[in-house]
Amino acid sequence: MKKIEIEFTINGKKRRLSVKPNDLLINIIRNDLFLTGSKYGCGIGECGACTVLLNGEPVLSCLTLAATVDGKEITTIEGLAIGDELHPMQKAFLKNGAVQCGFCTPGMILTATALLKENPNSTEDEIRDYMRGNLCRCTGYIQIVKAIKSCENNLETS
Amino acid sequence: MVPFKYISPKTKNEVLEILKEEKVKACIVAGCTNVLPNIRDKKIVSKVLVDISDIEELRGISKEKDKVCIGPLTTIAELTNSEAISKEGEVLYQAAEQFADPIVRNNATVGGNLVTASPAADMAVPLLTLDAILKIESIERKRGVRLKDFFIGPEKTILREDEMITGIEFESSNINKNGCFIKLGLRKAMAIAVASIAVNLEVRENKIAQVRIAMGSVAPTPIRLTVVEGFLKNKEVNSNGLIEEAINKVREEVDPISDIRASAEYRRYVSGILFKRAFNKLT
Numbered sequence: 001m002k003k004i005e006i007e008f009t010i011n012g013k014k015r016r017l018s019v020k021p022n023d024l025l026i027n028i029i030r031n032d033l034f035l036t037g038s039k040y041g042c043g044i045g046e047c048g049a050c051t052v053l054l055n056g057e058p059v060l061s062c063l064t065l066a067a068t069v070d071g072k073e074i075t076t077i078e079g080l081a082i083g084d085e086l087h088p089m090q091k092a093f094l095k096n097g098a099v100q101c102g103f104c105t106p107g108m109i110l111t112a113t114a115l116l117k118e119n120p121n122s123t124e125d126e127i128r129d130y131m132r133g134n135l136c137r138c139t140g141y142i143q144i145v146k147a148i149k150s151c152e153n154n155l156e157t158s
Numbered sequence: 159m160v161p162f163k164y165i166s167p168k169t170k171n172e173v174l175e176i177l178k179e180e181k182v183k184a185c186i187v188a189g190c191t192n193v194l195p196n197i198r199d200k201k202i203v204s205k206v207l208v209d210i211s212d213i214e215e216l217r218g219i220s221k222e223k224d225k226v227c228i229g230p231l232t233t234i235a236e237l238t239n240s241e242a243i244s245k246e247g248e249v250l251y252q253a254a255e256q257f258a259d260p261i262v263r264n265n266a267t268v269g270g271n272l273v274t275a276s277p278a279a280d281m282a283v284p285l286l287t288l289d290a291i292l293k294i295e296s297i298e299r300k301r302g303v304r305l306k307d308f309f310i311g312p313e314k315t316i317l318r319e320d321e322m323i324t325g326i327e328f329e330s331s332n333i334n335k336n337g338c339f340i341k342l343g344l345r346k347a348m349a350i351a352v353a354s355i356a357v358n359l360e361v362r363e364n365k366i367a368q369v370r371i372a373m374g375s376v377a378p379t380p381i382r383l384t385v386v387e388g389f390l391k392n393k394e395v396n397s398n399g400l401i402e403e404a405i406n407k408v409r410e411e412v413d414p415i416s417d418i419r420a421s422a423e424y425r426r427y428v429s430g431i432l433f434k435r436a437f438n439k440l441t
Contacts, residue, residue, distance in 0.1 A: 001161050021164030021207065024194075044195040045262060046348055057235075057264045063194050064265070065187075067164055068209060111261060132347035133259025 006070040010035070011079025019066040026050045026061040029076060037077035037106045041135075048134030051107035052076050058114045077106035080113070089113050092151035093144070100138035108134050112148045120152060159198060166209040170324060173210055174297040177320045180206050186322060187211075188231055189265035191258075192274050216269075216324060219243060228326040230269025234281070238263065246330050249284040249337025249356045256280065256341050258348050269323045272308070275315045275379065278351045282309070282380035284339050285326065286372035287358040293325035300324075309379035333360035333368045338436040341374075342428060344419060351375045352420045353428050357436040366390050371433065376412040376425050383411045386433075395441050404437070405430035 003018040010033065019028060029035050029052065041049030043062050050062040053075040080087035089109050092098070099105050108131070115122060115130040122130065127148050128141075136144060167173045177184050185205035187193045196202045210216060210231065217231040221242040228237075237243050237254035244251040257263055257280050271281040272292070282305065290305040294317065305326075308315050317323070328334060337358040343349025354374040360367045369390045371383040386407045393400055414425035 002163075004164065020161075022159045022161055022197075024159070044198065045191055048259075048261060051261055054264075058261045059264050060191075060261055063190050063262075065164070065190060065194075065207075065209070067166070068190075068211060115260075129346075130260050133261045 004067045004070075006067060008069045008072050008074060010074040011076060017066070021065070021067055023066040024062055025052070025064040025066045025069060025074075028066040029061060029074075035076050035078050039103050039106060041103070046135070047104075048107045048111065049104055051110050051134065053110055053114065056114070056117070058111045075110070077109060080109065087113070089116070089148070089151050092147040096143050096147035096150060098140060098143040098147040100136075100140045104134060104136045104138075108136070108144055112144075112151070115148070116152060122152065124149065160200065160203060162197065162204070163206040164209065165206065166212060168212055170213055170215055170295075171297070173208060173213065173322060174295060174320070176206075176208055177322060178297045180208075181319045184208050184319070186273075187270075188267045189233065189270050191262055191266045192270060221246065221330070224330050225327050226330060228268055230267060230272075230323045230326060232268050234258070234263040234266050234268065234271075235260070237268065245335070247284070247288050247328055247334055247337070249287055249334075249339045249358055250281070252337075252339040253280050253284040253341070253354075253356070256339070262348070268326060272305075272326070273315060273317060273323060275309050275311075275313045276350075277312055277377060277379055278354065278375040279380055280341065280351065280354065280374065283354050283372045283374040284337065284356040285328070286380055286382050287337060287356040287370040288328035288334050289370060290326055290328045292323050293327065294321050295324045296320040296322075306382050311378050314379075333358050333370065336360060336440060338439045340432050340436050342432060350419065353414075353425050353432055355429070355432040355436050357433070357440060359437070359440045361395055361441065364395055366393050366395060371408075373412060373429060373432075375419075376414040376429050378413070381412075383408060385411045401434055401437060405434055408433045 001020045007016045029038050039049040041047035045060045045063045051058050052061045111134050127145050183206050186208045188211045217229045219240045220227050226246045234254045234257045271279050292303045294301050339356045341354040342352045351374050356372045358370045369387050374380045409426050409430045412429045414422045416422045
């Protein structure tokens with residue numbers, strides 16, 4: 001298969017790669033760039049574990065062809081912290097015990113940051129509605145919603 | 159995943175040239191939310207993927223004097239952020255807000271939802287009651303097709319192999335402003351409809367001046383319930399027994415099957431209930 005040259009920014013760094021037409025973004029991120037925070041879950045867009053931010057919006061990297069991210073900007077869970085300083089959402093997840101097995105956590109946190117950007121004062125119902133595509137098999141939803149809510153409150157006062 | 163060829167043309171005309179050249183081998187993709195799972199399931203094999211996601215002329219929502227135009231590349235998320243859609247075609251806005259989940263809405267497109275032609279298509283049902291017209295183009299010619307004439311079977315449409323949808327339009331009118339969409343799924347997130355309904359209604363002097371009803375997942379394609387529409391037209395909105403009689407007619411007009419989500423019997427029954435809920439909301 002003929003390879004395609006792509007150039008994109010991931011977590012603030014410019015990267016150039018040769019990809020096959022059928023390479024999925026999730027596989028490039030994990031296997032070529034060794035950013036294994038993004039998880040490969042269902043592979044068919046049902047679980048949200050592979051969520052990354054593409055130009056600031058959450059998308060499913062298992063349903064995104066690597067060839068289509070040419071010229072775009074990607075943020076994975078590895079790109080949220082600044083040095084050793086965790087992102088407020090990461091802190092909120094830790095503080096509220098919103099991480100159990102951890103498999104859904106990177107996707108959950110990235111989707112939650114997008115929610116906060118869109119609607120910094122969301123109600124519990126709005127949080128649950130926005131997060132509805134990110135599944136947690138440990139069913140830690142109560143803590144996850146609590147974490148997001150607490151992060152909102154912190155952002156408001158900071 | 160099985161190999162495929164990939165091209166990303168930059169203009170509409172380039173796409174049309176490619177469609178003419180590759181014919182049935184070409185598979186247009188944009189959001190990829192349906193196509194990639196289908197490639198994985200080997201339902202789509204040995205195709206040339208024609209990625210149109212960079213073609214800006216096919217994207218966006220514009221309000222003209224008497225109509226609203228939606229580019230086929232417009233994402234479902236863009237519909238939920240559009241004032242023109244919430245004002246002129248609220249039924250479509252409601253459906254967009256219930257579509258899959260917010261992440262999928264960032265990729266999935268209106269045109270993609272229509273050409274996939276699922277009997278459950280969440281965009282097709284409200285666009286049917288808005289009486290949308292599709293602009294369809296090939297390199298040789300352009301034509302306009304009413305959405306109600308577009309679907310011919312499960313995953314089958316009247317689109318020829320060299321054609322693509324280049325626009326979706328609906329009128330700015332009283333009836334289109336007053337609509338209701340209800341989707342019944344097995345759960346809230348990522349649900350494929352067990353049954354869905356859209357109703358658009360215009361009442362004048364207490365009479366039903368115009369009504370359009372469409373349903374999803376209750377027939378081989380998304381359908382308009384024209385018999386029920388004919389029955390309701392010109393009737394007094396609050397006349398005795400009107401809804402009960404209409405519910406029976408809804409149950410007669412749908413043609414559901416049994417599948418993993420629900421039995422045909424249940425779908426027929428619940429179609430009547432969904433109609434009642436939507437109709438009551440609008441009156």
